[in-house]
Amino acid sequence: MGRRGCITSTAPDFLALCVACLEQGVTIRFRAEGISMRPAIHPGDIVHVRPLSGTPPAVGEVVLLVDTQGKPRVHRIAARKLTGQELMTAGDGHLGELDAAIGNEQILGIVSAVERDGVPVPVKPLASTGWMKLQAFWYLYLDRLPGANAKPLRRVLGGSARRLRNGIGYMSVALRKQRRLPILGSLVEYCLPDLRERARLEVYVTQGRNKQDIYHFDAIWRERSIARLSLHQDFATLTDLSQWWISGIWTEPVYRGRGAASLIMQGALHKAAESGISEIFMSIAEDNIASQALACRSGFERFSDASMEETLAKHFSAIAPQSAPMLLYRYEVPKSSD
Numbered sequence: 001m002g003r004r005g006c007i008t009s010t011a012p013d014f015l016a017l018c019v020a021c022l023e024q025g026v027t028i029r030f031r032a033e034g035i036s037m038r039p040a041i042h043p044g045d046i047v048h049v050r051p052l053s054g055t056p057p058a059v060g061e062v063v064l065l066v067d068t069q070g071k072p073r074v075h076r077i078a079a080r081k082l083t084g085q086e087l088m089t090a091g092d093g094h095l096g097e098l099d100a101a102i103g104n105e106q107i108l109g110i111v112s113a114v115e116r117d118g119v120p121v122p123v124k125p126l127a128s129t130g131w132m133k134l135q136a137f138w139y140l141y142l143d144r145l146p147g148a149n150a151k152p153l154r155r156v157l158g159g160s161a162r163r164l165r166n167g168i169g170y171m172s173v174a175l176r177k178q179r180r181l182p183i184l185g186s187l188v189e190y191c192l193p194d195l196r197e198r199a200r201l202e203v204y205v206t207q208g209r210n211k212q213d214i215y216h217f218d219a220i221w222r223e224r225s226i227a228r229l230s231l232h233q234d235f236a237t238l239t240d241l242s243q244w245w246i247s248g249i250w251t252e253p254v255y256r257g258r259g260a261a262s263l264i265m266q267g268a269l270h271k272a273a274e275s276g277i278s279e280i281f282m283s284i285a286e287d288n289i290a291s292q293a294l295a296c297r298s299g300f301e302r303f304s305d306a307s308m309e310e311t312l313a314k315h316f317s318a319i320a321p322q323s324a325p326m327l328l329y330r331y332e333v334p335k336s337s338d
Helices: 014-023 130-140 150-177 182-191 235-239 260-274 289-297 306-319
Strands: 028-031 046-051 062-066 072-080 086-090 107-116 119-121 200-207 213-221 224-232 244-251 279-285 326-332
Touching: 014 028, 014 046, 014 072, 014 107, 200 260, 213 260, 224 260, 244 260, 260 279, 260 289, 279 289, 279 306, 289 326, 306 326
Parallel strands: 244 279
Antiparallel strands: 028 046, 046 107, 062 072, 062 107, 072 086, 107 119, 200 213, 213 224, 224 244, 279 326
């Protein structure tokens, strides 16, 4: 591996090669794998990493690091402890979920450039959001107190903010319809826009373990992935089910209730129609009311099949024994009018 060479991040001895080259002051290139840094870095992109220049990288920069399990990872620095000896990192696709703290010595280099299909893609430093700073403060300081736990705080803050935002949004819509306080309604709409119209839909393809294509759909808002889902046949490897499935639906908590999930769902259904897929299935936990509502709004209907339900129950009980029972939903893709 050199300035002209390129290997994949999953190649044998990848970490040892990176360390050896960067210690000698050589910029390295490798092909990215995984989806945690989308939309900044996609699977298959060529990532350029330059050696450290002596000064530690700044918050917001993308770096090549060794995580707490000794594995190489390309993530963004989200926060730095006041002492400067501990860092918090996160993938752009999971900015609400910070990685375990690492030391400065675990940073190997700084990502200086990214190539996608032979075209350079700028890698811009991303300023920490208020939510990232709050989580970093909790994990770096408060989580060390006896009995401290970040989950209740996240649930309380996220739930309260969502209810307040949705309440103000619904009130503003009602006021505008009645032609009362249109300025307030316009202000709220500006601050909390409908993401179905404002966010950008981004689609890319990877290959699953069974060599089938997996379509990933991201809602991009202000250059961040705020919602995502996958359309795939990957259950064929796990449960011997060869139908097409939509799974992995997730929306960043502060953006829920604003149409981001509907945007990516409609993108997936449109792609299914283009690809000649006849039906799509979803498996949704019984207590996941939001996903059930999204499925029903999108045209899915409750579906019952004893064999499929038994297979899925065995699969989910093995990976998450305490999970709620799963419900099946099916969507019949309309035939093209060509």
